[in-house]
Amino acid sequence: MTADLHTHTMFSDGTDTPAELLAAARAAGLTTVALTDHDTAKGWDAMADAVSAGMRVLPGAEFSTKHPNVDGDLVTVHLLGYLFDRDDAGIVGEWQRVKDDRAGRGARIVQNLIDDGYPITLDRVQEIAGPSNIGRPHIARALMEKGVVGSVSEAFDELLHDGSPYYASLRSTTLAEGIAMVVAAGGVPVIAHSRARAAASVLTAEVIESLVPLGLAGLEVRHPDHDDAARAELADIAANLGLLQTGSSDYHGTNKTLRIGQERTADEVVEQIIDAGTVAPFVG
Template sequence: MAPEMTADLHTHSMFSDGTDTPAELVAAARSAGLTTIALTDHDTAGGWDDIAAQVPAGMRVIPGAEFSTKHPDVDGTLVTVHLLGYLFHRDDPGIVGEWQRVKDDRAGRGARIVQNLIDAGHPITLERVREIAGPSNIGRPHIARALMEHGVVGSVAEAFDELLHDGSPYYATLRSTTLTEAVTQITAAGGVPVIAHARARAAASVLTAEVIESLVPLGLAGLEVRHPDHDDAARTELADIAGNLHLLQTGSSDYHGTNKSLRIGQERTADDVVEQIIAAGAVAPFVG
C-alpha cells in the first residue's frame, strides 16, 4: 500500500519572495487537500507568528526557513545551494546573528541591482520595488515584477533569463552562509536540516553523493527528492543516495504564489516522514 502523502514541506509567503499572505497560504493548502505544510521563507522566521494565528482546525504548519548557502565546485567557484531547516529555535544566537548579516547584505544587494538597471536605462524605480517587496528584503523576484509592470519582460522567468541571472551585468554579489555552516547552525538550534532541490540548476554539479555524505556527521537529516525541478532520473538518484545514507526523503512544491507557476501540493512528503521530522525538531508545529 502506498504511504499517505498529505504534506507539502516547502512553501513561501510574502515574508520572502512569495505572494500569499500567511492566511492565503493556509487557505490554498486546505483547498489542495493538505493536512500539513511547512513555511520556509528565505532566511527569515518573520512569518511564523502570523501563520501560527491562521492555522485552521485539522491542519498544522511546520515552522521553518530556506537558508541561502554557497558550496565550492571542484574549480573553487561558489555555487548556490538551498537548505531547508525545520522546527529550530528561531532565537538561537548563531542563526539570529547570521540572518542579520545576510539581511543587511541582501538589502544592499537588491538596491544595487535596481540601481544598475536604472543606470542602464530600464524604467523602474527603487521606491516601486520597495513597495512590491513589502515587509521582506528586496529580492530579484520583486525586481522582476517591477520590470513586468513596465513591459520590459513578460514574466518573472523571462526577467531572470534576460536580466537577473547570476552572470548578468546588472547582478550584484552576495556573501552567503556556507552550506556546512548552515547545516551546523540549524542542528545547533535544535532543527532538522534537509537539502532543497539538490538536482536543480547549478547545485547539481556540487552536491555529489560524497559531499552529501560529508554533511551527515554535521546533522544533515534529509534530501528533498520529489521537487518540480527533478526529473525521474534525478529522483531515482537522490532516493538511492538518501537510502544509502539513511536520510529522510521529502517532497515539496516550492510554492511561491503567483511568482511561479507551481501548485501547492503538487509534490508531497509521506506522512510518516513528517512525523519523524516533528519528533526530531526542537519546537512543536503550529496546530489548528
C-alpha cells in the first residue's frame, strides 16, 4: 500500500507547504496522497504545481459537518470528499459561509483567552495562521510561544476543547447535507475517523447504513485514533454495506505527532475512488 488519503497543509491547519508535504510523502515511500485541507481547495493549484515524477495527488477536502445524537444535540463529524468539482455552486457557497463563520470563531476564542488574562494577541495568532483562517492549532501555537502550554495537544486538552469556557462554536452543515453536496459536485464522500472523539457516539452501524442511499462511498477504517477493536468493527460495517475502506495518517506537519504514511489505503481502493470521481488526480 502506497497511498495516504488524509493530509493537511498550511492552507488549513497543517504546517507544511504542498511541496514540503510531497517531499515528506516521497521520503515515507508513498506514491499517492490526498490533499484534504479543512473546507477549502486553496492548496490544490500549489499542490498540482509541486507534484513531481512518480507522485500522484488526489485533490479533496475535509468538510465540517454535524450529526445529532439521541438527545438531539449536534456532534461534530468530519467528512472527506475526493475528486469533486471545486467550482460547484453548492460547495462554493457553503465554503464561503464556513470561512466567514470560522474566521469569526477564531477571533472570538482568542478574545476570550485575552479577556481572561492569557498573554496572546490576535495579530500574532493571525501571523501564525498565515494564509488560512485562524484555527485552534494556530491559537495553541501562540499559547506555546508564551509558555502557557508545552504542546498543541496540551492546549486542546486544557483550554481549546469543545467544552472549554473559551470555546466558540461553528455552525456546520449536517452530515447528510455534506454527503449530498459532495455527490452533487461529482465527488466521492468518505466519513473520516468515525470512532474518534464524540463522533463515535453518533455513528452507529444503523446511522452509517442510513447514509448509504445518500451516496456515502466509504469509511476511514485505519486511522491513528482507531484501536484494533474500532478497526475491526468499521471493517465489518463497511464490508456489510459495500463501502470502500480507506487508511490515512491525518498528517498535519508539526501541529500533530503523526507520521505521514503511518496508515495507508489499498491501491485497488485508490483506483476505485479515482474511477468514481469527476476530477482527475494531479500526476507528476
